[in-house]
Amino acid sequence: MFRPLGLSLIxxxxxxxxxxxxxxxxxxVFTLYDASGLPNSQPWLSFASNGIISGGTATQxxxxxxxxxxxxxxxxxxxxxxxxxxxxxxxxxxxxxRAKGFELSFSLSLENESHSNANRAGFSVSLLGSDxxxxxxxxxxxxxxxxxxxxxxxxxxxxxxxTTVQRDxxxxxxxxxxxxxxxxxxxxxxxxxxxxxxxxxxNLPNFLFIGDNTSSGAAGVLLGPVSLExxxxxxxxxxxxxxxxxxxxxxxAAEHYRRYFFVYSLLxxxxxxxxxxxxxxxxxxxxxxxxxxxx
Numbered sequence: 001m002f003r004p005l006g007l008s009l010i011x012x013x014x015x016x017x018x019x020x021x022x023x024x025x026x027x028x029v030f031t032l033y034d035a036s037g038l039p040n041s042q043p044w045l046s047f048a049s050n051g052i053i054s055g056g057t058a059t060q061x062x063x064x065x066x067x068x069x070x071x072x073x074x075x076x077x078x079x080x081x082x083x084x085x086x087x088x089x090x091x092x093x094x095x096x097x098r099a100k101g102f103e104l105s106f107s108l109s110l111e112n113e114s115h116s117n118a119n120r121a122g123f124s125v126s127l128l129g130s131d132x133x134x135x136x137x138x139x140x141x142x143x144x145x146x147x148x149x150x151x152x153x154x155x156x157x158x159x160x161x162x163t164t165v166q167r168d169x170x171x172x173x174x175x176x177x178x179x180x181x182x183x184x185x186x187x188x189x190x191x192x193x194x195x196x197x198x199x200x201x202x203n204l205p206n207f208l209f210i211g212d213n214t215s216s217g218a219a220g221v222l223l224g225p226v227s228l229e230x231x232x233x234x235x236x237x238x239x240x241x242x243x244x245x246x247x248x249x250x251x252x253a254a255e256h257y258r259r260y261f262f263v264y265s266l267l268x269x270x271x272x273x274x275x276x277x278x279x280x281x282x283x284x285x286x287x288x289x290x291x292x293x294x295x
Contacts, residue, residue, distance in 0.1 A: 028094055028234070032081075032208075033226040035066040035107075039079045045210075045226075046089045049077035054215060065166075066107065066224040071212040073116065078211010079223075082204060094230035096173075096206045098129040098192065101232030103172035106210065107224025110163045113141045115217040119154045121145075122219030127171055127178075128207040132196045135178040137171065137188070139163050139219070144180065149193035159188050166222065174232060 032044040038060055040047035049058040056075025061068045071077050081093050096102040104127050113122040121138030124147075128134035136147040138155075145158025170181045173192060180188040195202035201209070210226065212219055 028230040030094065030228045030230065031225070032228055033066075033079075033223070035225045037062055038067055039223070039226070043090050044093065045079040045081060046083050047077070047079055048084055049075060051075050051077065056215070058212070063222060066222060068111075068220065068222050069211060070220040071122065071218050073114070073218045074215055076211075076213050076215060078209055078213060080201075080207070080209040080211075082201060082207065086200060086204060093206060094228070096127075096129040096134075096230055098131065098133065098173055098175055099233075100230075101172060101174035102127075102129070103170055103229045103232060104208070104226070105168065105170045105228070106226045107166060107168050108139075108163070109166040109222045110139055110141055111220040111222060113139065113163075113217070113219040115140070115214075117214075117216040119147075120214045120216040122212055122214075122217035123221050124209070124211070124213050125171065126202075126207060126209040126213070127173065128195075128202070128204070129173060129192075130205045132203050132205055132207065133192045133194050134173055134207075135171075135190070135193050136195065137180065139221075144188060146178075146188065146190055147193065147195070149195050149197075152195060152198060157188065157190050161187065166224070168224075172232065 030044065033039040033042055038047070039045040047060065050056075051058055054074045054076065056072045058069070058071045058075045058077030060070075069078065081089060083089055094102075104125070106125070110123060115121055121140055123139040124136055125139070126134070126136040136153075138145050138147060141163055143158050143160050144163060146156040148154045148156040167182045169187075172179050172181070176192055178190060178192055179186060201207055208228075210223065
């Protein structure tokens with residue numbers, strides 16, 4: 001059976017168009033904790049506590065939706081992507097390039113929190129890029145705020161919010177700006193910080209910590225799933241170049257199909273020696289479209 005060349009062209013071009021349109025729409029996503037078992041039993045995060053030195057206590061227990069971490073005022077404890085020897089727990093941990101953007105997603109509720117210093121919190125999230133610049137967010141029961149870098153580790157911009165409610169948070173860093181989102185609403189934004197003057201661990205590249213990092217705060221938190229997207233530049237809509245090229249390819253294929261279908265229909269009419277009614281498209285000679293074909 002004769003198959004119009006235009007149709008073959010369309011079926012050949014369509015996969016190319018789909019590849020162009022879908023190119024770079026998938027970011028690198030890493031599930032750091034899937035909320036089953038303890039985070040340190042999975043490949044990406046370590047658990048550390050200075051309880052032996054501080055004399056404080058930190059406990060972690062598995063819960064239905066994740067892990068419960070409880071710390072007292074003396075201890076510092078939590079989950080991070082580095083070991084106590086400043087080595088990645090998993091050497092495959094991605095590089096976090098601020099130019100490309102990256103985002104940490106986590107589910108969290110504070111069951112209790114206390115602090116003896118207005119510049120400290122019983123629970124914090126630290127996220128730094130490959131150049132050791134990023135942000136540390138402090139969580140109180142009624143506020144989330146950013147640690148300043150100048151003067152270092154002082155109360156910066158914040159938002160009043162009930163953190164005792166289980167929420168899904170997304171902390172993204174793009175270029176020189178961080179943004180904290182929950183649901184469809186933006187909670188907090190500001191400039192990235194450079195805490196490297198403090199030394200380790202804030203001078204480590206691609207540093208991540210979730211927990212209690214101070215002897216001036218205590219908290220009981222319920223932590224759910226944690227994931228990381230390391231390349232937000234791969235997420236946006238296809239580029240205008242790819243879209244334009246896809247449209248051009250489809251238009252070329254459609255034009256070939258229109259022309260070859262007309263010739264095919266005309267030849268079929270003549271071979272059958274029957275009358276064929278064809279109409280000019282938009283009144284332009286030579287661009288006839290077989291609207292009615294009687295065979």
